[in-house]
Every structure is written in C-alpha cells, then in structure tokens.
Amino acid sequence: MIKLKNEKQIDGIRKSCKMLARVYNEIEKHIVPGITTKELDDVARELILSGGGRPAFLNYHGYPGSLCTSVNSVVIHGIPGSQKLKEGDVISLDLGIDLDGYLSDSARTIPVGKISDEAQKLLDVTKLCLKKGIEAAVAGNRVKDISKAVFAVADKHGYGVVREFCGHGVGLELHEDPQIPNYVGRGPNPRLKPGMTIAIEPMINLGLDDVFIHEDEWTVETVDKLISAHFEHTIAIFEDHTEILTQID
Numbered sequence: 001m002i003k004l005k006n007e008k009q010i011d012g013i014r015k016s017c018k019m020l021a022r023v024y025n026e027i028e029k030h031i032v033p034g035i036t037t038k039e040l041d042d043v044a045r046e047l048i049l050s051g052g053g054r055p056a057f058l059n060y061h062g063y064p065g066s067l068c069t070s071v072n073s074v075v076i077h078g079i080p081g082s083q084k085l086k087e088g089d090v091i092s093l094d095l096g097i098d099l100d101g102y103l104s105d106s107a108r109t110i111p112v113g114k115i116s117d118e119a120q121k122l123l124d125v126t127k128l129c130l131k132k133g134i135e136a137a138v139a140g141n142r143v144k145d146i147s148k149a150v151f152a153v154a155d156k157h158g159y160g161v162v163r164e165f166c167g168h169g170v171g172l173e174l175h176e177d178p179q180i181p182n183y184v185g186r187g188p189n190p191r192l193k194p195g196m197t198i199a200i201e202p203m204i205n206l207g208l209d210d211v212f213i214h215e216d217e218w219t220v221e222t223v224d225k226l227i228s229a230h231f232e233h234t235i236a237i238f239e240d241h242t243e244i245l246t247q248i249d
C-alpha cells in the first residue's frame, strides 16, 4: 500500500531530509586518507543525536551502524569498522534519520583524495542516473518511467546496473511501497501521485551487474571486484513539481 502524505507530514519529512543534507556536509569534511569507517560512523551518529534525531539504520533488522560505509567494490551496506580510507578510494555513504517520526534516506559516493578518471566518470554517470530518474518522477508518470530513465543512462556507458536492491517509498517508515527498481522488470508499475515521498537510488557498477553478500549478511560487493557507485535522494511529488528533499542549495 502506497502512503500518500499530507502537507504536515511532508513538512516533517522535509525537516528530517534537510538535517540529513547538513549532516552529510559535515561528514564529507572528514573524508580524508587515514580515517577509519568507524570514525565516520561516530561523526554521523553524534551529529544526528545532537540535532535531536535518531540514526534510522542503527539496529534496523539488526544493522550495527548508523552509517553504511561501502568502499570501492562494496556496493552498499558496508559496516563501519577499522578499515582506513586511502588516497584513490571511493566510499559510498548511506544514511537515514528519524526526526520526530519522519524518515529521510540519502546516499552519495565520495572520492578520497585524487581518484582515477575511470572512477570519476562512474561517479558522474551514477549522479546523472539519479538526476534523470528524478526528472522522470513527476505526477502522472509511472514507476517504470523512473526505472527506464535511470537504466538508460548507465546502460549507454556499458555499466552494470544492480538489480537485487531498489529505491522505495520512505517518510513514515524507512522502506515503504512502492519499490523503485533501477531497471525495467516485470513488477508492478503504479502511477506517481501528489503526496508520494520516495527514495530513488541507482547502484551502478563499473563492470558486471552481479553482486554477492558477505558472511556478515550485510556487505554487498561486486562479483568482479570492480568499483561501484551509489547516489540516492528522498524526493516529494507534488501536482505541478517534484522537490528534492535531501538537498540544500
């Protein structure tokens, strides 16, 4: 069941999303060679708690961190730990906040120091996938218009589009209906309506689309061990426009 939100609810979700964008700006300052992923998790958690929020991922189905820290060939759900970032790495961060019962969700892949042109292009294209997906996310369109737009950009560059994980409704819970795949499959294709708040999140691999899950039951990595990128925004659909909630300009 897709939950349409009223103005008051969207306002609450927006506040949660703006806090998330501010927290990200702070975390990004700490992305330097030598820092551990656990230290980044600590920064994220403390910023959220001091802002009066709750880290939405912490203990979600037993997830042990506040932040997902996925380095290089790790696609998503990397668990913060003793791994130190090094020059040339890319790190995908994924973070959600519960602020007064309103949920936000956003991800971004960040370069550590100077990265290769090949890696930078993957980041740029994945960001473009998200942008095109958001442009297709207008009232009257359908979920598969988003999926098609995201896939087309990645496919044009020969990148692998991860199929096992999808975007989703978000706002009153972390994961709500509908699912938003990054490829056009056989699933449901609901119409996009004013009041929908959704997270669009392309996960794009430099090489093959295939991924596997580690024994920790969280870490998702590319089978070919080539790098992966992930960008995600929470957005709200209105009758005459779509707002990117997890962005501050």
Ligand code: MF3
Residues within 6 Å of the ligand: 056, 057, 058, 060, 061, 063, 068, 077, 094, 095, 096, 105, 106, 168, 199, 201, 232
């Ligand atoms: N941020 C993920 C998503 O976009 C959810 C993370 S699951 C968690 O759907 F367990 F790590 F929290």
Ligand code: CO
Residues within 6 Å of the ligand: 105, 106, 167, 168, 199, 201, 232
């Ligand atoms: Co998400």
